[in-house]
Amino acid sequence: MTRSVNTPPLQFRDIDEVADALRDAGGRFSATRRLVLEALFAADAPISADRIAAATGEGGARLDATTVYRILERLEELGVVRHVHLGHGPGLYGLTRDGGREYLVCDGCDSVTALDPAQLDPVRALVREQFGFEASFTHFPLVGRCAACAGDHAPGPAASAGHGHAH
Amino acid sequence: MTRSVNTPPLQFRDIDEVADALRDAGGRFSATRRLVLEALFAADAPISADRIAAATGEGGARLDATTVYRILERLEELGVVRHVHLGHGPGLYGLTRDGGREYLVCDGCDSVTALDPAQLDPVRALVREQFGFEASFTHFPLVGRCAACAGDHAPGPAASAGHGHAH
DNA sequence: TTTTTTGCAAAACCTTTGCAGTTGG
DNA sequence: CCAACTGCAAAGGTTTTGCAAAAAA
Numbered sequence: 057m058t059r060s061v062n063t064p065p066l067q068f069r070d071i072d073e074v075a076d077a078l079r080d081a082g083g084r085f086s087a088t089r090r091l092v093l094e095a096l097f098a099a100d101a102p103i104s105a106d107r108i109a110a111a112t113g114e115g116g117a118r119l120d121a122t123t124v125y126r127i128l129e130r131l132e133e134l135g136v137v138r139h140v141h142l143g144h145g146p147g148l149y150g151l152t153r154d155g156g157r158e159y160l161v162c163d164g165c166d167s168v169t170a171l172d173p174a175q176l177d178p179v180r181a182l183v184r185e186q187f188g189f190e191a192s193f194t195h196f197p198l199v200g201r202c203a204a205c206a207g208d209h210a211p212g213p214a215a216s217a218g219h220g221h222a223h
Numbered sequence: 224m225t226r227s228v229n230t231p232p233l234q235f236r237d238i239d240e241v242a243d244a245l246r247d248a249g250g251r252f253s254a255t256r257r258l259v260l261e262a263l264f265a266a267d268a269p270i271s272a273d274r275i276a277a278a279t280g281e282g283g284a285r286l287d288a289t290t291v292y293r294i295l296e297r298l299e300e301l302g303v304v305r306h307v308h309l310g311h312g313p314g315l316y317g318l319t320r321d322g323g324r325e326y327l328v329c330d331g332c333d334s335v336t337a338l339d340p341a342q343l344d345p346v347r348a349l350v351r352e353q354f355g356f357e358a359s360f361t362h363f364p365l366v367g368r369c370a371a372c373a374g375d376h377a378p379g380p381a382a383s384a385g386h387g388h389a390h
Numbered sequence: 391t392t393t394t395t396t397g398c399a400a401a402a403c404c405t406t407t408g409c410a411g412t413t414g415g
Numbered sequence: 416c417c418a419a420c421t422g423c424a425a426a427g428g429t430t431t432t433g434c435a436a437a438a439a440a
Contacts, residue, residue: 079440082393082394083394083395084393084394084395084438084439084440085439086394086395086396086438086439087438088395088396088438089395104429105429105430106428106429119396119397120396120397120398121429121430122396122397122398122430122431122432123395123396123397125429125430125431126395126396126431127395141308141363144405145428145429146428146429146430147429147430160354160356162356163359163362169354169356175353178349178353179346179349179350179353182345182346182349183346183365183367186342186345186346187327187336188369188370188373189327189329189336189365189367189368189369189370189373190367190368190373191365191366191367192330192366192367192368193366195330195366196308196363196364196366197363198350198356198358199358199359199360199362199363200350200356200357200358200359201356201357201359202355202356203355203356206355206356206357246415249418249419250419250420251413251414251415251418251419251420252414253413253414253419253420253421254413255420255421256420271404272404272405273404286421286422287421287422287423288404288405289405289406289407289421289422289423290420290421290422292404292405292406293406293420293421294420311430312403312404313403313404313405314404314405
């Protein structure tokens with residue numbers, strides 16, 4: 057128990073707060089960055105860099121993917137954004153102010169369940185007790201089989217044919 | 224509830240057993256496949272397709288990556304092999320007979336801890352109770368901060384600079 | 391004006407696909 | 416002999432890098 061820090065405020069409630077943070081860090085706040093932030097603030101779930109680029113294209117020239125990745129990188133450094141890998145596809149980016157949601161992903165039907173971090177606190181506590189390990193399901197989800205799929209066939213090996221999902 | 228299969232024995236203790244399984248499934252057992260299996264049986268931790276290819280190259284012509292991927296795919300179908308994603312790098316392949324190990328990966332120092340599945344049973348039980356979800360840490364690890372890194376800096380956002388690891 | 395940002399082109403990286411030639415049974 | 420397997424070349428999808436032009440402060 058060396059520390060007591062517990063996720064600093066870092067709210068970033070709106071785009072202007074992010075703009076300030078960007079400038080405070082010696083950066084600039086361009087129209088381009090505003091577009092990316094608008095896409096992020098508009099999204100209700102984490103989205104890919106490509107989808108962000110597409111969103112920016114709706115009202116004008118679509119931003120280049122490179123630019124989007126670079127902006128997201130900067131925003132992650134500032135703690136505004138975080139990305140999660142929910143499967144084999146592209147990383148998905150979301151605002152940290154959205155509570156740092158954690159995820160359950162079903163191996164069988166690929167369904168994604170977003171949880172409030174508090175819901176996983178008992179699990180986290182157990183893992184901490186047993187392994188001295190502070191678990192987080194924000195970057196990689198908790199993977200397994202949802203109730204529906206668990207009854208389908210066992211989670212063991214040889215889980216392939218006839219299920220239409222490949223990992 | 225269409226099926227009731229419950230993880231058949233499927234030991235695959237040695238290469239010959241796999242050879243039989245391959246032939247039983249209408250496939251063939253080539254020298255190439257033997258090389259891949261030798262690399263897998265020799266490894267003491269999951270390894271990438273590329274490292275398998277490299278291993279086969281030691282005593283002759285290095286196998287093509289394509290071939291290795293195709294063989295691994297076949298072996299996964301048979302339940303001989305399984306792959307895990309421990310980070311942003313390539314998938315890592317290992318024998319299922321190695322107990323279907325599950326993993327803890329530290330976000331701070333990138334250390335990997337292999338666990339016996341039984342060690343995670345209490346965690347699994349808790350997750351099952353709370354969410355009706357059958358968790359598995361064989362495909363994606365349990366990610367977080369190890370004891371050493373947890374005292375380092377909080378798991379919140381803004382976790383970057385000075386740590387030499389990027390995710 | 392100075393420094394940061396941007397877009398384009400290109401490449402890196404991991405993995406898959408198509409196809410013609412080879413090989414196991 | 417024939418189906419299964421292999422290697423090569425190419426492509427697919429995601430992300431990064433280099434560089435010159437454009438824009439913020």
